[in-house]
Structure formats: C-alpha cells, structure tokens
Amino acid sequence: MLVAFSVAPSGTGREDGSVHDAVAAAVRIVRDSGLPHRTTSMFTEIEGDWDDVLDVVRRATEAVLPFGSRVSLVLKADIRPGYTGELDAKIERLERAIDDSEE
Numbered sequence: 001m002l003v004a005f006s007v008a009p010s011g012t013g014r015e016d017g018s019v020h021d022a023v024a025a026a027v028r029i030v031r032d033s034g035l036p037h038r039t040t041s042m043f044t045e046i047e048g049d050w051d052d053v054l055d056v057v058r059r060a061t062e063a064v065l066p067f068g069s070r071v072s073l074v075l076k077a078d079i080r081p082g083y084t085g086e087l088d089a090k091i092e093r094l095e096r097a098i099d100d101s102e103e
C-alpha cells in the first residue's frame with residue numbers, strides 16, 4: 001500500500017506559525033523506518049504493508065504531539081494488493097504517458 005500523509009501541530013504558540021521542527025520529528029521517524037518513502041513540501045509518501053505503514057504513521061504523529069496542543073493528520077491510501085515498488089512505478093507510468101502524448 002501507498003500512503004500519503006501530512007501531520008502538523010496546532011496551538012504551537014509560534015507567531016510565525018512555522019511547524020518545521022515538528023515536521024522534522026515526524027520525517028525522522030519515516031526515514032528511520034527503512035520503508036520506501038518520499039517527502040515533498042506538503043506530504044510524505046510511504047510504501048509497505050498495512051501494519052508497517054500505519055505503525056510508522058502512528059509513531060510520526062506521536063512525535064509531533066509535544067509541539068502543540070493538538071495534532072492534525074491528513075492521510076490518503078492507495079491499496080493495491082500484489083503490487084510493490086509503486087512509489088516510483090506510478091510516476092514512471094505517468095511520465096511515459098506524458099511522453100507518448102507529446103509524440
């Protein structure tokens with residue numbers, strides 16, 4: 001399964017509203033998991049089986065808890081049994097389709 005998630009604290013008390021330290025704590029959990037992943041400016045994608053992926057999301061969320069009075073979690077999952085390597089394969093198929101449409 002692929003999961004794209006975003007986790008951030010609110011009620012941080014910071015005037016600038018920045019949450020980079022909290023997000024860094026969450027991304028550290030993802031990177032230490034050993035699962036395939038990618039972080040962009042708005043989401044982190046992670047690939048693996050249900051138990052492993054959701055455990056990482058839970059631990060990443062818990063890592064953000066100390067940074068505010070509450071935490072927001074946005075999660076989107078692509079569940080496709082029997083497929084692995086989709087973190088990159090989906091992008092490769094998209095790029096091929098774009099290239100084919102330009103010919």
